[in-house]
Amino acid sequence: MVLADLGRRINAAVHDLTHSNLVDEKAFDSMIKEIGNALVEADVNVKLVASLRKSIRQTVNFKELGPGVNKKRIIQKAVFDELCRLVDSHSEPYKPKKGKANVIMFVGLQGSGKTTTCTKLARWYNARGFKACLVCADTFRAGAFDQLKQNATKAKVPYYGSYTETDPVKVAKAGVDKFKKERFEIIIVDTSGRHRQEAELFAEMVQIQEAVQPDQTIMVLDASIGQQAEAQSKAFKESADFGAIVITKTDGNAAGGGAISAVAATKTPIVFIGTGEHILDMEKFEPQRYISKLLGMGDMQGLVEHVQSLKLDQKDTMKHIAEAVRDLRDQLNNIMKMGPLSKMAGMIPGLSNLMGDVGDEEGSMKLKRMMYIMDSMTTKELDSDGKMFVQQPERMTRVARGSGTSVREVEDVLTQHKMMAQMAKKMKGGMKAMQQGGMGRGAPNPQQLAAMQKRMQAMGAGGAGPGGMDMASMMRAMGAAGGPGGMDMSKMMSQVASMMGGGGMRR
Numbered sequence: 001m002v003l004a005d006l007g008r009r010i011n012a013a014v015h016d017l018t019h020s021n022l023v024d025e026k027a028f029d030s031m032i033k034e035i036g037n038a039l040v041e042a043d044v045n046v047k048l049v050a051s052l053r054k055s056i057r058q059t060v061n062f063k064e065l066g067p068g069v070n071k072k073r074i075i076q077k078a079v080f081d082e083l084c085r086l087v088d089s090h091s092e093p094y095k096p097k098k099g100k101a102n103v104i105m106f107v108g109l110q111g112s113g114k115t116t117t118c119t120k121l122a123r124w125y126n127a128r129g130f131k132a133c134l135v136c137a138d139t140f141r142a143g144a145f146d147q148l149k150q151n152a153t154k155a156k157v158p159y160y161g162s163y164t165e166t167d168p169v170k171v172a173k174a175g176v177d178k179f180k181k182e183r184f185e186i187i188i189v190d191t192s193g194r195h196r197q198e199a200e201l202f203a204e205m206v207q208i209q210e211a212v213q214p215d216q217t218i219m220v221l222d223a224s225i226g227q228q229a230e231a232q233s234k235a236f237k238e239s240a241d242f243g244a245i246v247i248t249k250t251d252g253n254a255a256g257g258g259a260i261s262a263v264a265a266t267k268t269p270i271v272f273i274g275t276g277e278h279i280l281d282m283e284k285f286e287p288q289r290y291i292s293k294l295l296g297m298g299d300m301q302g303l304v305e306h307v308q309s310l311k312l313d314q315k316d317t318m319k320h321i322a323e324a325v326r327d328l329r330d331q332l333n334n335i336m337k338m339g340p341l342s343k344m345a346g347m348i349p350g351l352s353n354l355m356g357d358v359g360d361e362e363g364s365m366k367l368k369r370m371m372y373i374m375d376s377m378t379t380k381e382l383d384s385d386g387k388m389f390v391q392q393p394e395r396m397t398r399v400a401r402g403s404g405t406s407v408r409e410v411e412d413v414l415t416q417h418k419m420m421a422q423m424a425k426k427m428k429g430g431m432k433a434m435q436q437g438g439m440g441r442g443a444p445n446p447q448q449l450a451a452m453q454k455r456m457q458a459m460g461a462g463g464a465g466p467g468g469m470d471m472a473s474m475m476r477a478m479g480a481a482g483g484p485g486g487m488d489m490s491k492m493m494s495q496v497a498s499m500m501g502g503g504g505m506r507r
Ligand SMILES: Nc1nc2c(ncn2[C@@H]2O[C@H](COP(=O)(O)OP(=O)(O)OP(=O)(O)O)[C@@H](O)[C@H]2O)c(=O)[nH]1
Pocket: 108, 109, 110, 111, 112, 113, 114, 115, 116, 117, 138, 141, 144, 192, 193, 194, 248, 249, 250, 251, 252, 273, 274, 275, 276, 277, 281
């Protein structure tokens, strides 16, 4: 994830300032400058960057800060808030209603990820109890219907299209009418995209719009175009009015930061972002959540939603592996549904930074090695606060030898544990409040999540850098809170751990 570089640079700039002994105006200025440079390199418009720098300066007002105030906290909060504002369009998208036909039409240039996103969105609504379907109104590109058909079949979403009808308006209308009659609630119309913003393409979009009368038109933009997103969306807006934007391919491009901020500046709501080619690789876009994740503070709400949307079979997940080979297969199947490891790790505070830019394979290897290290510790060591390793460094050498790793890696695990322990301490209050809030089993409600997210932000910014909990603790905490969808996540994660490491994460 290249955008992670941007997050890391901003994090490092804030961390360097807030962890130095001298927080003076000069250091504050150089932090703002570094944040600005990182954003410009991610193709964020220079005017927007200048305005962000000015706002941080004004909010913090360094000269007026009294001696008693907590400068570090004020600076961290100002940076976080201004980054959120940079990507916030301050506008509300259309919200589909249950029990009626909501027609959603997609527009965008060829290759932007339209068809993929249509399918992802249909699945997203299906997972949330809507009856969703797809209509292919791209009669221009040979193979477009086949592609949609293939995607829809994989996602188990009903679809409509034609191999013989060449008029996209007729196909769109017929598909929408058919699905309306069949009482579908989300009818997604995929239209044709061409290489350029040609006049005929725009004319076709308008005609389809008139024929199917969409409740919402969504434009799909490829993140790699960076701040060009503004010009492209303007060109489309002048022809086919659209109400919201999805930015795809944010997984592979730092310029996604530029695209998101450019779109936000046009006050058009960004509803989702594409984060990969897999059907589950799409996230609802919310400024605070996005910035938290970008800065490595995790995305608790996203994690809960992700696991909820998987419709995992609780019975299978809970089964003991020993009974039959089939059980093992079911377990593996459930785990695979969770998506790539990097996606899960990115949602967990601390782990996103720890995993860094490494791919899934390397990331799994990193986690596996961490588990080998912990498996080579004695019960006493595992139950300790880690200080005994500092007092008796020979323990580190022994563990490194036993686990086939290096002393440096053992030190890294201990550092991670230390940060996690600090975070867990701060988090205790939050979890207690959640449990007292009568959550019992079932997923946290939005207010509880928001409160938790706030805490995480405060803690993440406070610890900046790879400050955070490890996966097992996070899952344990969530498991204690009932777990998403009533499933005990901690059990599930220990299963993930045992699959990956053979030894299992300590719980
Ligand atoms: N990495 C990544 N790839 C994506 C994402 N969204 C789509 N893609 C890929 O982008 C390519 C183009 O996607 P399509 O859905 O075919 O694009 P389209 O806009 O429908 O193109 P046309 O049907 O030709 O108009 C495919 O290889 C997708 O897998 C994303 O969020 N991340």
